Amino acid sequence: FGGIVKEPPMHIVHIAVEMAPIAKVGGLGDVVTSLSRAVQDLNHNVNIILPKYDCLNLSHVKDLHYQKSYSWGGTEIKVWFGKVEGLSVYFLEPQNGFVWTGCVYGCKNDAERFGFFCHAALEFLHQGGLQPDIIHCHDWSSAPVAWLFKDHYMHYGLSKTRVVFTIHNLEFGAHFIGKAMAYADKATTVSHTYSKEVAGNPAVAPHLHKFHGILNGIDLDIWDPYNDKFIPVPYTSENVVEGKRAAKEALQQRLGLKKSDHPLVGIITRLTHQKGIHLIKHAIWNTLKRNGQVVLLGSAPDPRIQNDFVNLANQLHSSHSDQARLCLTYDEPLSHLIYAGADFILVPSIFEPCGLTQLTAMRYGSIPVVRKTGGLYDTVFDVDDDKARAEAQGLEPNGFNFDGADGAGVDYALNRAISAWYDGRDWFNSLCKRVMEQDWSWNRPALDYMELYHAAKKY
Numbered sequence: 488f489g490g491i492v493k494e495p496p497m498h499i500v501h502i503a504v505e506m507a508p509i510a511k512v513g514g515l516g517d518v519v520t521s522l523s524r525a526v527q528d529l530n531h532n533v534n535i536i537l538p539k540y541d542c543l544n545l546s547h548v549k550d551l552h553y554q555k556s557y558s559w560g561g562t563e564i565k566v567w568f569g570k571v572e573g574l575s576v577y578f579l580e581p582q583n584g585f586v587w588t589g590c591v592y593g594c595k596n597d598a599e600r601f602g603f604f605c606h607a608a609l610e611f612l613h614q615g616g617l618q619p620d621i622i623h624c625h626d627w628s629s630a631p632v633a634w635l636f637k638d639h640y641m642h643y644g645l646s647k648t649r650v651v652f653t654i655h656n657l658e659f660g661a662h663f664i665g666k667a668m669a670y671a672d673k674a675t676t677v678s679h680t681y682s683k684e685v686a687g688n689p690a691v692a693p694h695l696h697k698f699h700g701i702l703n704g705i706d707l708d709i710w711d712p713y714n715d716k717f718i719p720v721p722y723t724s725e726n727v728v729e730g731k732r733a734a735k736e737a738l739q740q741r742l743g744l745k746k747s748d749h750p751l752v753g754i755i756t757r758l759t760h761q762k763g764i765h766l767i768k769h770a771i772w773n774t775l776k777r778n779g780q781v782v783l784l785g786s787a788p789d790p791r792i793q794n795d796f797v798n799l800a801n802q803l804h805s806s807h808s809d810q811a812r813l814c815l816t817y818d819e820p821l822s823h824l825i826y827a828g829a830d831f832i833l834v835p836s837i838f839e840p841c842g843l844t845q846l847t848a849m850r851y852g853s854i855p856v857v858r859k860t861g862g863l864y865d866t867v868f869d870v871d872d873d874k875a876r877a878e879a880q881g882l883e884p885n886g887f888n889f890d891g892a893d894g895a896g897v898d899y900a901l902n903r904a905i906s907a908w909y910d911g912r913d914w915f916n917s918l919c920k921r922v923m924e925q926d927w928s929w930n931r932p933a934l935d936y937m938e939l940y941h942a943a944k945k946y
């Protein structure tokens with residue numbers, strides 16, 4: 488029939504320790520939710536198994552109810568079920584206190600806690616007689632699933648199941664990751680360029696034959712400037728100028744910045760070495776020098792870095808109170824207003840497996856200014872330098888980028904960006920419209936994952 492082979496639906500189970508928006512720390516949480524939704528939209532069955540942390544944001548869980556309990560590992564494990572963003576989620580709550588720690592990460596025994604969770608999740612599948620086609624595990628925190636499955640559970644009646652492992656960030660737990668790479672049937676990471684950058688890493692190098700780069704996408708329902716309760720005027724690419732003007736004013740008002748039309752640079756990030764802290768600081772001062780405004784939303788897991796930024800905030804809030812605001816916290820609603828109200832979103836990462844902020848920025852018509860690394864390189868094409876590279880992807884250039892890891896590098900991109908804003912507002916506005924119309928959703932990546940899942944089944 489026209490060459491279309493209809494595949495039966497697959498059953499995919501994610502075992503993960505983060506899930507947006509109920510237990511999100513970084514991009515991993517976003518990916519678990521939005522990849523699952525995209526695959527479910529292709530008519531496959533998707534479940535997620537997540538720890539039932541005491542700090543879950545339960546307001547986003549529909550119909551949460553207790554289902555049953557089972558014994559494993561010397562404790563009772565309660566199973567709860569609920570819907571999150573339309574996805575069926577099983578929450579595991581071991582009564583030994585491993586998930587009653589007030590946080591996702593940050594305990595001394597995280598490896599032990601998550602190892603226990605992985606084992607408990609496989610036990611849950613086994614005891615419940617569930618036989619998914621694919622178990623998908625993520626990063627070091629659910630890496631143990633790969634070897635526990637192959638060493639044990641595969642032999643307990645789960646023989647048709649295959650394991651897919653995704654590296655979201657190789658910086659964390661490379662030791663665990665190497666072992667999961669060896670055991671998984673297929674492995675991925677979150678952009679083509681990052682897959683090349685880590686190909687020489689001893690955790691990855693022996694396994695290149697089953698290792699693929701698949702770009703992350705963003706969830707168009709969760710990030711939608713036309714339907715976003717945190718911004719004042721709904722907008723599409725048709726009324727992007729009006730929508731962003733209103734958002735910028737609301738942002739300035741909320742943060743006590745001067746309500747005037749200046750180029751506004753937004754930064755939304757974890758404040759860690761990976762994110763290019765020295766470049767962020769340099770860019771803040773340069774933007775102020777160019778008479779722009781800066782809003783930074785970020786928090787640092789390392790108290791020394793947090794403290795350093797508190798000092799910088801105090802300094803800037805007195806010397807440049809009209810122009811700069813550093814919000815040193817995690818605030819999802821505020822992030823929406825910044826994506827909408829900023830002219831530019833700066834992402835000067837030292838390395839970046841995929842990066843979601845530059846994609847979300849474009850969805851809201853903000854122009855990404857990024858360092859050329861990993862997924863930033865694969866998604867941001869410089870308006871001056873990358874015409875041919877963009878064309879090869881069937882795209883038009885969409886931002887500003889730079890090489891190098893010093894002030895001169897970031898200046899090269901940021902100065903051109905700010906000058907473009909001052910010198911040609913019509914051109915700049917048309918660029919905002921253009922980036923909004925580019926598709927950085929899961930539409931394409933979800934198909935790539937389906938292809939990979941099918942290939943894993945044949946493995």
Ligand code: ADP
Pocket residue numbers: 512513514515517755756757784785786816817818819822841842843844845847
């Ligand atoms: P990473 O996973 O390395 O932190 P990503 O760019 O892949 O980086 O994902 C970061 C995600 O976290 C984005 O969705 C971004 O909007 C969000 N985010 C980062 N910092 C904050 C913050 N302080 N407040 C709200 N959201 C944040």
